[in-house]
Amino acid sequence: MKRAWAFAFANLRRNRKRNLATVAAIAFGYAGLVLLGGYVVRIERFLKANAVFIQHAGHVAVWKQGGLDNAAAEPDKYQFDRAQTDAILAWAKADPRVERATRYLRGVGMAGNACATRPASLLGIDPQEHAALLQHPELLTASPELARPAQGQWAYQVRDAPRGVALAAGLQKILQKPKVFDEVRGKPPAPTVLDCDTDKVTEQLAADADIQVVGQTYDGTLNAVDGQMVASFHAAEPVAEETAMIVPLSTLQSLYATERVTYVALLLRDTADAPQVAADLKAALAAKAIATETYTYADQAWAPYYVGTMAFLGSMVGFITLLVTAVLVFTVAGAMTLAILERTREFGTWRALGFQRGHVIGLLVRESLLLSLVGLAVGLAIGLCATYAVNAAGIRFSPPGVAGTMQLLITPAAWACLGQAILLPPGIMAATWWVVRGQMRKKPVDLLNAATA
Amino acid sequence: MGEVLVDVQGVHKSFQLGQTQVHALRGLDLQVQAGEFTAVVGASGSGKSTLLNLIGCLDEPDEGRIVLGGQDISHLDDAARCTLRNRKIGYIFQAFNLVPVLSVAENVELPLLLHDDLAPKDRADRVAQALADVQLTEFAPQFPDRLSGGQRQRVAIARALVTRPALVLADEPTANLDSETTGKLVDLMVDLNQKRGVTFLFSTHDEKLMSRVARVVRIRDGKVAEGAA
Known part of the structure; x- marks a missing residue:
């Protein structure tokens, strides 16, 4: 009509x-x-942004075959050795879709204050890699608040704390360390031996930001490293608030006496490439006889909260x-x-x-x-x-x-x-x-x- | 007079009104010649409007035949009825039935929009001619609510004539008009009938109108009582 x-x-x-x-x-x-x-x-x-940068899922993560389920129990078997890690990093460097690759080591141990210890879930990341993540435009655009610690500064920002660690705020409170490294710098240190059974201990513990991390090396030996609490942060999940701890990768490798890493996370220039990059990476590593499993940030198994x-x-x-x-x-x-x-x-x-x-x-x-x-x-x-x-x-x-x-x-x-x-x-x-x-x-x-x- | 334009043969039509079956037409026969100016009169409920609706393809007879221009139109499908109404029949309604959101010219143009063979300029020419025929040229851009009752009915006449139909049906066209306006309107229709040879068939109670027509058909109890042919 x-x-x-x-x-x-x-x-x-x-x-x-x-x-x-x-x-x-x-x-x-x-x-x-x-x-x-x-x-x-x-x-x-x-x-x-929280999943990719704060929970360290990356846009794509590559684990050794079976690693996501078994790496905690059998780290020696289900983590990447040095050569395998280098192969992954080399592939990532050569692929123009990949902006950055970050190595992670996950483990468990005990966090101590010289009087008591608590179970801790440890995440090892190179401080400079951590800096790159926290300063990433995608994170700062989406939510700059996520990049800031609850207290103190991240390890990469504190030059004179070579083993700077960050504790979840709940764990910090349990270990009675109210002040971070910056706040106690230059002040009298706590006594070498603390009066753990007296009322003085609270004041003594608060005098420094020293943390001891105890763990078992992959060959079964008990080991410990000292660290300085440079920051505290809030974990995304309540259960992690009392256990989570971020440690320099080299410190954690030293604790476990290993060169292995648990997984490598990739940041991509375009997140839409994630599924294809995951598939290509898996295929490329398979060609080098490295059996892997790859996940994107949108995989339920890898980023369930998101x-x-x-x-x-x-x-x-x-x-x-x-x-x-x-x-x-x-x-x-x-x-x-x-x-x-x-x-x-x-x-x-x-x-x-x-x-x-x-x-x-x-x-x-x-x-x-x-x-x-x-x-x-x-x-x-x-x-x-x-x-x-x-x-x-x-x-x-x-x-x-x-x-x-x-x-x-x-x-x-x-x-x-x-x-x-x-x-x-x-x-x-x-x-x-x-x-x-x-x-x-x-x-x-x-x-x-x-x-x- | 010319050939038979409308031939109604033994037409029956009944309606259900609640529990009651109303027999509006009971075997009605009627012939209308081309070029006639015919009034259908009768008491209320005698079947005048029903007859016009059946001839105008707005309804279907229960029994009997209606032939228009040699074509049996009693039981056509909807598309054929639409084409027939658009091409061969013009309607003038008691309540004018103009579309209020369209201008006078747009109202008149309305049935021509179904004429795919007409170029826009030809449509405009036809609309202008139809408006000139009813002396409403200067009202072309106005909307119906700005017009008097008589002017509105003249717009309706122009709309009925613009397709150059063989037959114009008018159901009580002057019922809503005062006597002076009715006189002018009757003059107009008579003039159109005589000058252009348009066949008019209309129902009315209006004595003034009846006195001006050549032929009056009286309907009583659903049949033609007088003036069948």
Whole structure:
């Protein structure tokens, strides 16, 4: 039908209050979705940065075959030796998709304060590698708060502490070391032998930042190294808050008397390459007779917190989006039903003039599409304005695993806005089609004589 | 007079009104010649509007035949009925039935939008001619709510004539108009009938209108009581 869109647009001038109310319903519903989507996108970036840089998952991680499950129990068998590590680093260096490769050694031991010891979960990383991670633009853009320790400075920032270690805040408290290395530098040291059974011990322990780390070498010998607590941090998981400890890679290798590393994590220039890089790396190492398993940050087995949380958030947002869409579709369907009933005689006139059922249905469907598109456009504008207002308000909160507070930010993404809007126009058009189709089954004479017209 | 344009043969039509079966037409026969100016009169409920609706392909007869321009139109499918209504029949309604969001010119142009063979300029020419015929040229850009009742009905007449139909059906076209406006409108329709040879068939209660027509068909109890041919 010629000029159908022009007629549909002209018809929006009717019942302006009702159309305005319908547009407002769509607009505010969609604005809510834009805000929700923007919040989830923000959370996703935060969690991804946390997984990749703070929990040290990397974009891609390579373990020895079976290492993820068995390296803790049989480190000598399920960790990479020097030659294997060098092969991985060489491959990473040669591949332009890889920005950086970082070696990690994981293990367990005891953290002590010269009076008592506590079980500790140890992560060894080269301080300069750690620096590169914490200063990475992706992390600083997503959540600069994550890069800061709860107290003190990271080992790479403290030049005169060669064995600078960082303790989770809970472990720090248990070991009664309230002050970090920077805070006790130049002050009288604690006595060589502490009065562990007297009240003086608290003061004596607080006088320095010395930590002893005890572990078993891979050949079964008990070993210990001294370290200086340069920083404390908040672990992402409560259970790790009382056990986690970050140690220079060389210190941890020295403790275990090994050159092995547990895994190597790769940072990529484009995270979309992660699955392919993981596959290529695994194949390349297999060609050198190194059996490996590779994971991306989106693998449930490797980054369960990120993957699980995003799956939950995704299903929640999907459900809410469907719910809001359904409400809006029914709202518009209701408005269109009223419009159709009011205009029944007019439709009879169109039919009398020779227009077929499909012409009239098409006209109404176009009207509903225009109505929904106008509503979506207004809703997007409202959503973006509200986003600006929320971000400008500087609201702060304390999420787990972050030192201090972080700003509540909403970061709508084009793909999320589009994804949340994409169901609405077809839904509204289908509802309109369904409503008007029933009316259009009537004979023209019945439309012309309709009592509601 | 020319050949038979409309031939209604033994048409029955009934409706269900609640629990009651209403027999609107009971074997009605009627012939209308091309170029005639015919009024159908009768009491309320006598079947005038039903007859016009059946001839106009807005409804289907239960029994009998209706032939329009040599074509049996009694039981066509919806698409054929639409084409027939658009190409051969013009309608004038009692309540004008103009589309309020379209201008006078757009209302008149409406049925021409289904004429794919007409170029936009030809459509515009036809609309201009139809508006000139009803002396509404200067009102082309106005919207119907700015017009008087008589002007609106003239727009409806222009819309009915713009497709150059063989037959114009008008159901109580002057019922909503005052006597002065009715007189002018009747003059207009008579003029169009005489100058352009358009066949008019309309229902009315209006004595003034009846006095101006060449032929009056009276319907009583669903049958033609007077003036069948």
